[in-house]
Amino acid sequence: MPELSPHMSNVPVSGIRRLFEAALGLEDVIFLAVGEPDVPVAPHIGAAAKAAWDADLTDYTANSGIPPLRTAFVHRFAADHGASIDPQRVWATVGATQGLHQALGLVLDPGDEVLVPDPGYTTFTMSPRMLSAVPVPYALREEAAFLPEIDRLEALITPRTRAIIVNSPSNPLGTVLDEQRARDILAFATRHDLWVISDEVYSEFSWDRPHVSLTAMDTAATGGERVIGVFSLSKTYAMTGIRVGFLVTPLAWDVAMRTTQEAMISCLDLPSQHAGVAALSGDQSHVAAVKTHYRDNLAAATAMLDARGIRYRQPDGAFYLWIDVRHASGGDVAQWSLDFLREQRVAVAPGSAFGASGEGWIRVCAAASLENLLLGLSRLPTSSAQ
Numbered sequence: 001m002p003e004l005s006p007h008m009s010n011v012p013v014s015g016i017r018r019l020f021e022a023a024l025g026l027e028d029v030i031f032l033a034v035g036e037p038d039v040p041v042a043p044h045i046g047a048a049a050k051a052a053w054d055a056d057l058t059d060y061t062a063n064s065g066i067p068p069l070r071t072a073f074v075h076r077f078a079a080d081h082g083a084s085i086d087p088q089r090v091w092a093t094v095g096a097t098q099g100l101h102q103a104l105g106l107v108l109d110p111g112d113e114v115l116v117p118d119p120g121y122t123t124f125t126m127s128p129r130m131l132s133a134v135p136v137p138y139a140l141r142e143e144a145a146f147l148p149e150i151d152r153l154e155a156l157i158t159p160r161t162r163a164i165i166v167n168s169p170s171n172p173l174g175t176v177l178d179e180q181r182a183r184d185i186l187a188f189a190t191r192h193d194l195w196v197i198s199d200e201v202y203s204e205f206s207w208d209r210p211h212v213s214l215t216a217m218d219t220a221a222t223g224g225e226r227v228i229g230v231f232s233l234s235k236t237y238a239m240t241g242i243r244v245g246f247l248v249t250p251l252a253w254d255v256a257m258r259t260t261q262e263a264m265i266s267c268l269d270l271p272s273q274h275a276g277v278a279a280l281s282g283d284q285s286h287v288a289a290v291k292t293h294y295r296d297n298l299a300a301a302t303a304m305l306d307a308r309g310i311r312y313r314q315p316d317g318a319f320y321l322w323i324d325v326r327h328a329s330g331g332d333v334a335q336w337s338l339d340f341l342r343e344q345r346v347a348v349a350p351g352s353a354f355g356a357s358g359e360g361w362i363r364v365c366a367a368a369s370l371e372n373l374l375l376g377l378s379r380l381p382t383s384s385a386q
Helices: 007-008 015-025 042-052 067-081 093-108 123-130 152-154 180-192 214-222 251-264 270-281 285-308 333-344 370-378
Strands: 090-094 113-118 133-137 160-168 195-199 227-232 244-248 320-324 362-366
Touching: 007 067, 015 333, 067 090, 067 214, 067 270, 067 320, 090 093, 090 251, 090 320, 093 123, 093 133, 093 195, 093 244, 093 251, 113 123, 123 133, 133 270, 160 227, 180 195, 180 270, 195 214, 214 227, 227 320, 251 285, 285 320, 285 370, 333 362, 362 370
Parallel strands: 113 133, 113 160, 160 195, 195 227
Antiparallel strands: 090 244, 227 244, 320 362
16 A cells, blocks of 8 residues: 655654553553543533534534634633733634644744754654654753753754744643743744744643743733744643644734634534633633642642652642652663553653653653552652662
8 A cells, every 4th residue: 555654754652642552451550641630521611512512503613713712712811811812813723732733834844943842742742743844852951940941942043943832831840931931932032033832731730830921921022923822721621532722823824824724623613612611701610629639639649759758840830740760760761661550550651751851750640539649659669669
């Protein structure tokens, strides 16, 4: 049969999914590898989707999404981040993943380079490769608090550099940008005339410091001419399978966005859009409740790790723990994670799945029941058990 396009051989497989699918074939596994909230969708969100189905609201919509959904996002963004966004800049996407891929397709030509965080979420590297572009990792080093370093970013600039992806709060690290570093990144991008793709999927989960939105900062400064904001309802509202995301783009992208939305998805399905309206504009008490749940889980988990003498990064945001297992992993944390799964029946994400800088670390999702989280962590080897 005909062969795949040669560029597909450069697309890395997801190390997270590889381990997750291995775990599905086993019994009695504690699942801590995938960022899946353990709470149900709030009743009013499900009711809105059901009402749409019952009313046969199953037709096409505008490529951008229905006006109530775009308006609901604008109102929620203003309440959360203090910035007023023109609804015409907001596009409903099939989750943040499709939105991210679409944004990259609009700014990258084959051979172009995009700076991506390392460790960073897997699709930051996969999507550019699927577009025949080149992801260039910028290391987030422990000695620099796992945050971007402008001098090191400067050294990566070439004539082919077109964009930088920034993720705060970070998946997998749990880091959160402070305002000065955010301003430094925008200044860096301005100096080199780069697009900034700001993944703010976890913006509602910032613990001991406020979330600084690059999308809001750029909106206030320029009206939104450089930062492309990537958002999702998946984590905030436990809607991972409902697939409602958003791109916030420059107004000048209107025609390009309509064209690419039509080519990729036509539009987001209408019942999901109504669920999104209910999530954004309805009662937010369930969001406050899950934030307390995740924060309590993280506190209990870090207390256990401290008691067991296992090193980790204290999370400032998101609901993950970045845990050091170099004392046990033998330089191949991907294989160690598979062995740990088979022997201890605990699924964790190997740090190397997020980039070369993640070797020797694992990501643990704390959005699980406290019982399972602590049981899984109790099976991690301490340095004295190597």
